[in-house]
Amino acid sequence: MIGRGAMAEYKMAAENLELYYGNRHVLNNISVGIREKAVTALIGPSGCGKSSFLRCLNRMNDMAEGVSIQGRILLDGEDIYDARTDVTKLRRRVGMVFQQPVPFPMSVYDNVAYGPRIHGIRNRQRLDRIVEEALTGAAIWDEVKDRLGKSALGLSGGQKQRLCIARALAVEPEVILMDEPTSALDPAASFKVEELVRSLKQRYTVVIVTHNMRQAARISDYAVFFLAGEVVEQGVTDSIFTYPADRRTGDYIRGRYG
Amino acid sequence: MTEESLYSRRKRPFETAAAAAVYLASALSAVIFIGITGYVFIKGTGAISWKFLTSVSDPLKRTDGIAGNIINTVYIVGLTLAAAVPAGVGAAVYLNEYAGCGRAAALVNFAAETLSGLPSVIFGLFGMVFFGETLGLGYSLLSGALTLTFMVLPLIMSNTREALRSVPEGYRYGALGLGASRWRMIRTLVLPAAMPGILGGVVLAVGRIVGESAALLFTAGSSRFLPRLSGDLMADLGELGKKVMGSGGTLAVELYLQIQNGNYRAAFATACVLMAALMCLNLVFRAFGRMKKMLTAG
């Protein structure tokens, strides 16, 4: 559990979060703190609610059928589920990268410029700069700089994923949520994305869901272990991985659950 | 395990028979299509002349002409689409993107499906009583177009919904996740991606409008007058606008009357023009589809 006073040091924090899909109780009294400018990994067996929790952090669950959510999630101390919250503003500050990279059916340039444009940036030079910075930040600039005007649908799977990361970076979010961003990629492409995630924490707060324990150990500073809709353990990745406080955590990390 | 030679291919009589049946059926439908169109074209082209296309039938001089009907057809298609496309696409977008799969959506769906199976004479009856008498529009192009709007609305709606359903969810999540408003996401990603399907529905609707006679006979009537143009722009625009409130028969209505009057020569010619127009429409639509595919794949 996280004490009230401790909340201040977190970029985002969930307090006693409950999530239902219809009658299905998927998240049970979740309290999790996300530290600023660090990588937090969400780990746990399939179906334990990691993606559901991640989607709560920028309210992408609002659209799901029959969803109901109780508790609070704070971003810099403000409750994102408050009735006064502007959801588009929230999503601008808390961006998301999905498991399946789906570029929009438009050029590479327009994909990356999509976010800035909806937030009112029209100036061509400014857009050019943002697009280049975002693509560089996502470690794909060199591969696409000669084909910015071409359709993004022709990219490889790994390039698509990095393009989608660039698309998220282009709106300059503060927090980036990633749901298994490497699960559809081969080892070489995964490695590039991992490198990228590690570099992102200089500027961003990153929350990443992964099934790969070695990947979690390599890229994350903090880890949260979910099991059947509850948080069993959270803390510094190294200490959780070497001295898990709960037996179930150790079992999972050593591969005893599916 | 017994080793059996690979070379044991047997004849499968049922497979052969099934393949032959499928082949025959498709050959038959091709023959029927070519037969009917060929017959109409051969019988019709003889009666088509420049005069036939550019003049109006005159019972006294016993001449035939469909210029007025061509113009009326354009009016009916334009007016009907102007009402049905925004309404149908708007309703489909609302149901698919905003309403979720609630009870309202199910009800509208049920209504649309029922409506699309109704014989068109019933639309004609309804249109005559409601638009013609209750709303006082009489026999007019407007009354006919409003009637046909009801008729093609389900078609446009269901095609649009189908097209919207095939838009990848990833576009929606991707856009919303970047902070796009729902309408922004629909306008910039969902509608463009669904456009070929929506246009397909519109083309089908045009086909139904152009081919409709029963629903129009008692609503738009059968008059063949050409608008009287003077060359003065404002006056002509007024005249063209006033025509909306006047009666007018489309090509299909004229065709119906020609057959009824036993004027088969003119009927085949009119049928020929109708078919040629529909074929052109389909060709343009296909060319557009190919162009679109080339642009997005590139």
Ligand SMILES: Nc1ncnc2c1ncn2[C@@H]1O[C@H](COP(=O)(O)OP(=O)(O)OP(=O)(O)O)[C@@H](O)[C@H]1O
């Ligand atoms: N939109 C939804 N509607 C109903 N039930 C859902 C929905 N999304 C997820 N669930 C259910 O909630 C539970 C948690 O799902 P979630 O996707 O959050 O798990 P996860 O930990 O991300 O699993 P995985 O590792 O396989 O991705 C599952 O039992 C799932 O079936």
Ligand SMILES: [Mg+2]
């Ligand atoms: Mg998941």
